[in-house]
Amino acid sequence: MRSPDGEEGLVVRKIRHGTVIDHIPVGRALSVLRILGVSLTGPHRIAVLINVESRKIGRKDIVKIEGLEPRLEDLDRIALVAPTATINVVRDYRVVVKRKVEPPREVRGILRCVNPTCITRQEREHVTPRFVRVSLEPLVYQCVYCGSLLTEKEIVEQLTGGVG
Numbered sequence: 001m002r003s004p005d006g007e008e009g010l011v012v013r014k015i016r017h018g019t020v021i022d023h024i025p026v027g028r029a030l031s032v033l034r035i036l037g038v039s040l041t042g043p044h045r046i047a048v049l050i051n052v053e054s055r056k057i058g059r060k061d062i063v064k065i066e067g068l069e070p071r072l073e074d075l076d077r078i079a080l081v082a083p084t085a086t087i088n089v090v091r092d093y094r095v096v097v098k099r100k101v102e103p104p105r106e107v108r109g110i111l112r113c114v115n116p117t118c119i120t121r122q123e124r125e126h127v128t129p130r131f132v133r134v135s136l137e138p139l140v141y142q143c144v145y146c147g148s149l150l151t152e153k154e155i156v157e158q159l160t161g162g163v164g
């Protein structure tokens with residue numbers, strides 16, 4: 001059985017109020033939850049689909065959270081761990097906002113340079129890390145100060161403590 005939204009063979013109900021984060025790269029669903037600050041033992045009803053079929057990106061993860069709308073400041077960090085994601089805000093069963101995330105061209109703060117001798121790693125210098133995006137797929141950022149590259153895997157590890 002193939003349902004139109006790609007949740008093949010899995011019966012996952014529509015939500016009433018909340019957020020559906022769709023088209024998440026496979027294996028990143030829990031990273032997205034971590035970024036949203038959603039605790040697995042908290043009050044929200046959560047559906048996590050891992051490695052389901054997608055018409056758009058082959059396979060994907062999906063996260064549905066009842067009763068939570070994302071904060072604007074979470075969007076860039078979601079984009080950094082799930083660059084293909086679409087955020088759907090649902091009210092009264094209808095998608096009222098649909099927004100594809102976009103990894104920012106430039107990131108200030110948030111990430112840390114991998115080079116221990118980089119000026120941004122010297123506490124006394126008080127230099128805020130700055131990165132520019134040099135590749136979208138896979139996601140790669142470059143430190144403005146020392147030129148070191150930060151890979152997608154390193155970004156996910158930094159932002160979620162390695163939950164994948």
Ligand code: CTP
Pocket residue numbers: 004005013014015016020022062064086088090092093094095098
């Ligand atoms: N969804 C949900 N509950 C709702 C409405 C939508 O769980 N009340 C989910 C759908 O199952 C889908 C996602 O939210 O996974 C986006 O819904 P919709 O925009 O209707 O689907 P598509 O048009 O397939 O989305 P896209 O074009 O972004 O792939």
Ligand code: ZN
Pocket residue numbers: 113114115118119120143144145146147148
């Ligand atoms: Zn650096």
